[in-house]
Amino acid sequence: MTSKSHWKLLALALVLVVVMVWYSISREDSFYFPVSEKKEPCFQGEAERQASKIFGNHSREQPIFLQLKDYFWVKTPSAYELPFGTKGSEDLLLRVLAITSYSIPESIQSLECRRCVVVGNGHRLKNSSLGGVINKYDVVIRLNNAPVAGYEGDVGSKTTIRLFYPESAHFDPKIENNPDTLLVLVAFKAMDFHWIETILSDKKRVRKGFWKQPPLIWDVNPKQIRILNPFFMEIAADKLLSLPIQQPRKIKQKPTTGLLAITLALHLCDLVHIAGFGYPDAYNKKQTIHYYEQITLKSMAGSGHNVSQEAVAIKRMLEMGAVKNLTYF
Ligand SMILES: CC(=O)N[C@H]1[C@H]([C@H](O)[C@H](O)CO)O[C@](OP(=O)(O)OC[C@H]2O[C@@H](n3ccc(N)nc3=O)[C@H](O)[C@@H]2O)(C(=O)O)C[C@@H]1O
Numbered sequence: 001m002t003s004k005s006h007w008k009l010l011a012l013a014l015v016l017v018v019v020m021v022w023y024s025i026s027r028e029d030s031f032y033f034p035v036s037e038k039k040e041p042c043f044q045g046e047a048e049r050q051a052s053k054i055f056g057n058h059s060r061e062q063p064i065f066l067q068l069k070d071y072f073w074v075k076t077p078s079a080y081e082l083p084f085g086t087k088g089s090e091d092l093l094l095r096v097l098a099i100t101s102y103s104i105p106e107s108i109q110s111l112e113c114r115r116c117v118v119v120g121n122g123h124r125l126k127n128s129s130l131g132g133v134i135n136k137y138d139v140v141i142r143l144n145n146a147p148v149a150g151y152e153g154d155v156g157s158k159t160t161i162r163l164f165y166p167e168s169a170h171f172d173p174k175i176e177n178n179p180d181t182l183l184v185l186v187a188f189k190a191m192d193f194h195w196i197e198t199i200l201s202d203k204k205r206v207r208k209g210f211w212k213q214p215p216l217i218w219d220v221n222p223k224q225i226r227i228l229n230p231f232f233m234e235i236a237a238d239k240l241l242s243l244p245i246q247q248p249r250k251i252k253q254k255p256t257t258g259l260l261a262i263t264l265a266l267h268l269c270d271l272v273h274i275a276g277f278g279y280p281d282a283y284n285k286k287q288t289i290h291y292y293e294q295i296t297l298k299s300m301a302g303s304g305h306n307v308s309q310e311a312v313a314i315k316r317m318l319e320m321g322a323v324k325n326l327t328y329f
């Protein structure tokens with residue numbers, strides 16, 4: 001080989017290496033951890049230790065779900081209105097808590113170490129083949145109306161907890177959940193409590209007051225329903241996003257349901273993994289955001305979310321090891 005062609009080959013190899021390095025940096029694969037077939041080792045109290053660094057020492061004292069006794073026997077005062085507290089919604093809430101439950105199921109309670117995965121609705125779950133891995137966690141947390149049927153290979157089929165609000169409730173909850181899935185209501189406004197009360201007590205439905213028509217008939221067992229303590233929305237907003245809690249603005253800034261679910265998992269679990277989190281860059285106007293439907297970032301205008309700020313918060317949690325990511329970020 002002549003020395004000229006030798007140099008050409010070397011230059012080609014160099015270009016190849018540069019392209020490979022650039023590709024892996026651009027995908028930020030540093031926050032991807034390879035999935036192993038074995039269960040990750042779980043250390044009791046680990047998430048609690050991490051959560052106390054982010055949220056402070058006392059957040060663990062808060063109940064995960066709202067309880068009747070705190071509104072019936074003792075009137076627990078709340079400093080904030082929904083979605084960050086229950087101030088002003090107590091009477092409605094009292095009626096809802098009288099017909100729902102607040103317990104953490106025995107199947108979770110009895111675990112020595114709680115391995116949890118929070119499944120975001122992001123497009124990067126598509127063709128991920130993570131279904132089997134997701135199903136192995138003790139607790140699988142899903143969000144809104146994200147489907148499972150037809151997507152089992154990528155997202156799994158087990159749903160231990162699903163967070164939702166009336167506008168994000170799946171019209172047929174039986175298809176996308178397991179019979180014992182906990183359906184956890186995240187209330188943003190008093191009407192959200194009113195909606196669940198009318199559904200469960202079969203009272204006259206109200207159609208006004210929602211930004212999207214929620215189901216009017218919803219086939220669920222009241223024993224499956226829980227009401228998320230708005231405290232978790234408050235600390236996600238305050239400690240993860242530094243948002244003001246009292247906002248005069250019409251479009252209130254608030255955490256996404258996914259960030260709220262990670263906050264919840266850090267208080268409920270011992271190990272927290274996430275999958276399907278991460279939005280396209282703002283200039284990427286054509287990229288679809290969900291694994292199950294074709295919609296873009298444009299659909300989120302007016303939602304009161306700051307997805308780039310949330311990405312910073314998630315990266316911080318990944319860097320400190322509070323959570324691990326099954327997809328790339
Ligand atoms: C039009 C609109 O209001 N869309 C909102 C939708 C919509 O209400 C429901 O899907 C029901 O139809 O809900 C939201 O979110 P959404 O239901 O899209 O997604 C659930 C959570 O997954 C994470 N996610 C999603 C897509 C993506 N590319 N990257 C992600 O990280 C986010 O953490 C997100 O919270 C919501 O509740 O937060 C936030 C969205 O703003």
Ligand SMILES: CC(=O)N[C@@H]1[C@@H](O)[C@H](O[C@@H]2O[C@H](CO)[C@H](O)[C@H](O)[C@H]2O)[C@@H](CO)O[C@H]1O
Pocket residue numbers: 165167188210211250254256257299300301302303304
């Ligand atoms: C005042 C009002 O109803 N605002 C609505 C927002 O709450 C709503 O955002 C949506 O509100 C939900 C709570 O109800 C969740 O926070 C969701 O993440 C968020 O996107 C947007 C959706 O396009 O429509 C406005 O009219």
